[in-house]
Structure formats: C-alpha cells, structure tokens
Amino acid sequence: GAGVSQSPSNKVTEKGKDVELRCDPISGHTALYWYRQRLGQGLEFLIYFQGNSAPDKSGLPSDRFSAERTGESVSTLTIQRTQQEDSAVYLCASSRRDSPSTEQYFGPGTRLTVT
Amino acid sequence: AQSVAQPEDQVNVAEGNPLTVKCTYSVSGNPYLFWYVQYPNRGLQFLLKYITGDNLVKGSYGFEAEFNKSQTSFHLKKPSALVSDSALYFCAVRDVSSASKIIFGSGTRLSIRP
Numbered sequence: 001g002a003g004v005s006q007s008p009s010n011k012v013t014e015k016g017k018d019v020e021l022r023c024d025p026i027s028g029h030t031a032l033y034w035y036r037q038r039l040g041q042g043l044e045f046l047i048y049f050q051g052n053s054a055p056d057k058s059g060l061p062s063d064r065f066s067a068e069r070t071g072e073s074v075s076t077l078t079i080q081r082t083q084q085e086d087s088a089v090y091l092c093a094s095s096r097r098d099s100p101s102t103e104q105y106f107g108p109g110t111r112l113t114v115t
Numbered sequence: 116a117q118s119v120a121q122p123e124d125q126v127n128v129a130e131g132n133p134l135t136v137k138c139t140y141s142v143s144g145n146p147y148l149f150w151y152v153q154y155p156n157r158g159l160q161f162l163l164k165y166i167t168g169d170n171l172v173k174g175s176y177g178f179e180a181e182f183n184k185s186q187t188s189f190h191l192k193k194p195s196a197l198v199s200d201s202a203l204y205f206c207a208v209r210d211v212s213s214a215s216k217i218i219f220g221s222g223t224r225l226s227i228r229p
Contacts, residue, residue, distance in 0.1 A: 004158070035219075041221060041222075042205065042219045042220055042221040042222050043159075043205065043219040045216050045217075045218075048216070056216070058216075059216075091158060091159070093159075100147045100209045100210070100211055100217075101147050101164070101166045101211075103149060103161040103164055104159075104161070104217070105161070106151075106158035106159040106160070107158050108156075108157060108158045109158055
C-alpha cells in the first residue's frame with residue numbers, strides 16, 4: 001500500500017515569508033508525528049497527533065510554528081515569518097496508534113531552505 | 116529523563132567484514148528500543164525493535180541487535196557488510212512506563228568500502 005507522503009519535496013523561501021508543509025499519513029494510522037532534521041543532526045520532535053486527542057505541541061520551537069490535522073488524515077505544518085535557522089528537512093511519520101512499542105513509518109521529508 | 120547516545124558519528128567497514136553500530140540509552144523505567152536507517156534522499160525506514168523477550172532481535176536486511184540491560188546498550192550488528200548498507204543509522208528509545216515521546220540518537224553514518 002501507499003506509504004507516508006509529503007509535499008512539497010523541496011521548498012525555497014525568502015526570510016520572513018510563511019510556508020506550509022503537507023503530510024499524508026498511511027491510511028488507518030491514528031498517530032502522526034512531525035520532526036525536524038537539521039543538516040548532520042538527529043531528529044528533533046516537533047508535535048504529534050493521536051486520534052481526536054489534543055496534540056502534544058511540546059516540541060514546537062516557537063510560536064511561529066503550528067500544525068493542524070484533519071481527523072485522522074492530512075496534516076499541515078505551518079511556519080510563519082521564516083528565519084534562516086528554520087532551514088532543515090521536515091519529516092512526518094505515522095503509526096497505527098501511539099503505543100510505545102509501535103514503530104513509526106516516515107515520509108521522504110520536505111527540504112526547506114530559507115534564503 | 117530519557118536519552119540515547121550514538122558515540123560514533125561515522126563507522127567505516129570493508130565489505131564482507133562484520134559491522135557494529137553502537138547505541139546506549141538511559142530511561143527511568145524499562146525501554147523499548149528501535150533502529151531506523153536513512154538511505155540518501157529517502158525517509159527513515161524501520162529496521163528492528165526490542166520490546167521484550169529474547170535479547171537478540173533480528174530485523175530487515177540481515178541486521179540484528181542485542182539488548183544488554185546491564186550495559187544499557189542496544190548495538191546494531193551484521194555479520195557480513197554490503198556496500199548497499201552504507202546509510203545513516205538512528206537508534207531510538209522510548210520509556211515503557213510513561214507516556215513519553217520517542218527519543219532519537221544523533222545518528223551514525225555507516226560507510227562500507229568495496
């Protein structure tokens with residue numbers, strides 16, 4: 001079946017502009033996660049959604065970052081007034097449920113470059 | 116607080132030789148442990164996980180990992196490396212006893228030379 005998809009694959013934007021990144025999880029996966037991966041570094045947790053529960057936003061680095069999810073489907077990550085330090089690969093992952101033992105399935109990522 | 120460490124940024128191995136990618140962890144309770152692999156220009160792929168039971172876990176592409184509770188380690192191993200194993204490997208940990216999030220290590224770049 002189809003895996004996690006993300007769009008766009010690459011985004012170049014000017015400093016100060018807003019960007020919106022999209023994630024389509026695997027159908028039936030109730031949990032959805034966003035991560036940031038800076039060049040040469042590990043994954044930095046941003047936010048996760050589990051069904052209809054309130055999202056865990058504890059990883060969002062500033063109030064310029066926000067995310068929404070429609071039911072158990074598409075999610076969008078929005079970065080307002082982008083800064084150069086926002087340049088990174090943004091990864092989305094989904095899992096059948098948010099259980100500690102459940103592995104996550106990752107999308108290919110969106111490479112964001114802020115000039 | 117939970118954490119995971121991958122002490123080697125890069126591991127270089129000749130094709131056909133055994134490989135080990137190291138991972139140590141710290142959790143307050145019992146751990147769930149994972150290995151993921153990231154091939155160039157692709158997303159992370161799940162390799163294997165330790166939940167409970169046998170300390171030696173076998174996963175995709177001939178990889179295995181050994182859970183060692185006394186040393187708080189979960190090293191990734193393969194008996195005979197292939198050039199196609201060259202990739203970025205991430206270890207991850209999650210505390211069984213809490214609603215904590217999964218924590219990823221900083222990654223180890225594995226390079227297999229022909």
